[in-house]
Amino acid sequence: MTTRKPTKARATSARAPGHAGPSRMPHQLRIIGGRWRGTRLDFPAVEAIRPTPDRVRETLFNWLAPTIGGARCLDLFAGSGALGLEALSRGARAVVFVDRDARIGAYLRETLGRLKCEDARVLVGDAQRCLVDLEGPFEVVFLDPPFGAGLVPAYLAELSSRGMLSPGALVYIESEAEAGEPVLPAGWVLHRTGRAGKVGYHLARAAT
Numbered sequence: 592m593t594t595r596k597p598t599k600a601r602a603t604s605a606r607a608p609g610h611a612g613p614s615r616m617p618h619q620l621r622i623i624g625g626r627w628r629g630t631r632l633d634f635p636a637v638e639a640i641r642p643t644p645d646r647v648r649e650t651l652f653n654w655l656a657p658t659i660g661g662a663r664c665l666d667l668f669a670g671s672g673a674l675g676l677e678a679l680s681r682g683a684r685a686v687v688f689v690d691r692d693a694r695i696g697a698y699l700r701e702t703l704g705r706l707k708c709e710d711a712r713v714l715v716g717d718a719q720r721c722l723v724d725l726e727g728p729f730e731v732v733f734l735d736p737p738f739g740a741g742l743v744p745a746y747l748a749e750l751s752s753r754g755m756l757s758p759g760a761l762v763y764i765e766s767e768a769e770a771g772e773p774v775l776p777a778g779w780v781l782h783r784t785g786r787a788g789k790v791g792y793h794l795a796r797a798a799t
Contacts, residue, residue, distance in 0.1 A: 625680030662730040674733040728757035
């Protein structure tokens, strides 16, 4: 009777823990269009940061293509800065980034300096308090607050009441998909909407 030699375990296709797929390593984003296209940026390992997925970002900036060139933009809850940096890359006139985490503020300032971009301002602090000190109006606003906190309606109202928006401004809203379409202030119109996995993304037009 013969005995078989132990066989080596077959390699599996399972990804190693922490693998983020081929397009982005953990804590890294890629600018996908414009003058900085293909540039990869390493952002801080802050748990709350949830960059807008590449596919969603590409769809969003296709929607914004007629508007983003020359626009003044506000990136609330900036996090990795993916949206504001993409806007600058694609010709936005200026972007104000707002985030409460000092590590994110330092990263954004360093990144803007490395990109030799002088058309941006970084504010570190609570988003609602920062709105008090800002001067509008903005043509495009990116609103991507923490999921599950129910902050979208309150910030849409703040943007309207504080005169932060030019007539007919476009406001991008990102939230958990299960929340459905956002409730908009009177006179606003939901211009575009989509879903990618657990992410719901919407483009609203403010009252004219």
